[in-house]
Amino acid sequence: MLEILYYLQGHQSVYVGIVGAGIGALAAAIALRRARVAVTVLEAAGELLEIGAEIQMTPNVSVLLQRWDVADVIEDSLVQIEELNMRRKDGTLDGHTDIPVVEKALGRPWWLVHRAHLHEGIAVTAKRLGAAIHTNSRVVSLDHQAGGKVTFDLCRGADGLNSIVRSTLFPDVRPDAKTTNCAYRAVIPYERIRQDSIAKELIQKQTMEVWMGCNAYIITYPISAGELFNLVLSHHRPEKVYATQPDVPTEELRNEYKDFDPRIKCIVDMIHETSRWALLVTGPLKSWSSPQKNVVLMGDAAHSMVNHMAQGAATSMEDGAFLAKCIGAVVQGKLSLRKAITLYEVERMPKAFLKQQVSFLNGAIWRLAHGPKQQARDAAMAPDLEREYHVRSSNIYGDPQTVVDVYGYDVKVHAEEALEHFTNAEKDEYLGTGIVPGLEKYMGWFMKLPANQPHSKL
Incomplete structure (x- = not known):
């Protein structure tokens, strides 16, 4: 995806061209239209499609779906779970x-949805708001210094892992597999699981389940209005994986999880075909823009991340919403385009970096080998089982601090506060709002305490 913003010099009008029509790009189109910005979307494919199955709309972005009325379009496809259970690989809770x-606590839902349904709902909403979407339109190169048939004041690149825009700005940057970690993905119809006397125990309620093992985990949850059981199966390979590997032998997958809880193993054995997905990370980059501030990145083009916190698409959607607020200020004559891009970078870059790091840490927590660190992790979660109040938990999905920092984040409030601070600051004095906390709170604390202490009851 590549977003191109056409700024009409001497006017308070902004025309935005978005090349690519993925979830992040179309979310940006919605946010920009709501800011009264004209939007045209250019998609290389012949039709609008979204690759993959599951996606979590955690509370930090479910609130955007509500505000943008996308939730009303796809409400029949949204699933809300009752609970999250963290288990050892043998099933121990x-x-x-x-x-x-x-x-x-947050006043927002936590939704699970099929990517195709979400993508369709976002596309429908963008069209209703007046965004023009054209398929069979491909951008193959970018020149941000020379003029041509059309000259743009700003180009925004959201063209994913293989970004043309990023490779133009930063030719030496490549998404990297930081470790040998990768993932299988699969979906199984609930009806089939109900027919299995062992596996059906797992679907008595709508839940998210995580099975934690040494260097491997499985996370499952319902999608498609509760009709499909989604699995993400994290594991390591002897070598790094840099691209999707289709048609992985199912025997290889089954052997990877042969020692897991018999209930989830039964479901894993139902998988008849799967692919291995690379987990590639981009950055952190020193900049998301050109020196002239006429080209800027977003989403996976700027900050692709591992999947252990379900924040990749969410962070891209936040990027689009934040920049739309900044461009809206340009439309209102409150900000120059250069300053809008500066504000976007200063505020969003540290937030994306935080998400990348917390995602790494959560994956590491889930894949701890048996031993003192694993025992400390489990002890720190133990009060969860008694529903006891605590201010820290190694279960990051439910940890109160993470809930506030990640799921309680409101991009609208952040953008409005940043705009106010930025416009009131002297020209060279704006230092940002300081949104990145220390990462020690997420993992290191519970490893430094004896395993026999009630860590979470602080």
């Missing part, structure tokens, strides 16, 4: 989160 408690 270590941690628990009451999802309705999180939702009530």
Whole structure:
């Protein structure tokens, strides 16, 4: 995806061209149209499609779907779970989160949805708001210094892992597999699981389940209005994986999880075809823009991340919403385009970096080998099982601090506060709002305490 913003010099009008029509790009189109910005979307494919199955709309972005009325379009496809259970690979329950408690605390839902349904809903909403979407339109090169048939004041690149825009700005940057970690993905019809006397125990309620093992985990949850059981199966390979590997032998997948809980193993054995997905990370980059501030990146083009916190698409959607607020200020004559891009970079770059790091840490927590660190992790989760109040948990999905930092984040509030601070600051004095906390709170703390202490009851 590549977004191109046409700024009409001497006027308070902004025309935005978005090349690519993925979830992040179309979300940006919605946010820009709501800011009264004209938008044209150019998609290389012959039709609008979204690759993949599941996606979590955690509370930090479910609130955007509500504000943008996308939720009304796809409401029949949205699933809300009752609880999250953290288990050892043998099925032993270590941690628990009451999802309705999180939702009530934040005033927002936690939704699970099929990517195709979400993508369709976002596309429908963008069209209703007046965004023009054209397929069979491909951008193959970019020159941000020379003029041509049309000259743009700003080009925004959201063209994913293989970004043309990023390679133009930063030719030496490549998405990297930081470790040998990768993932299988699969979906199984619930009806089939109900027919299995062992596996059906797992679907008595709508839950998210995580099975944690040494260098491997499985996370499952319902999608497609509860008709499909989604699995993401994290594991390591002897070598790094840099591209999707289709048609992985199912025997290889099954051997990877042969020692897991018999209930989930039964479901894994139902998988008849799968692919291995690379987990590639981009950056952190020193800049998301050209020196002239006429080209800027977003989404996976700027900050692709591992999947352990379900924040890749969410962060891209936040990028689009934040920049739309900045461009809206340009339309209103409150900000120059250069300053809008500066503000976007200063505020969004540290937030994306935080998400990248917390995602790494959560994956590491879930894949700890048996030993003192694993025992400390489990002890820190233990109060969850008794529904005891605590201010820290190694179950990051339910950890109160993470809930506030990640799921409680409101990009609208952040953008409005940043705009106010930025416009009131002297020209060279704006230092940002300081949104990145220390990462020690997420993992290191529970490893430094004896395993026999009630870590979470601080």
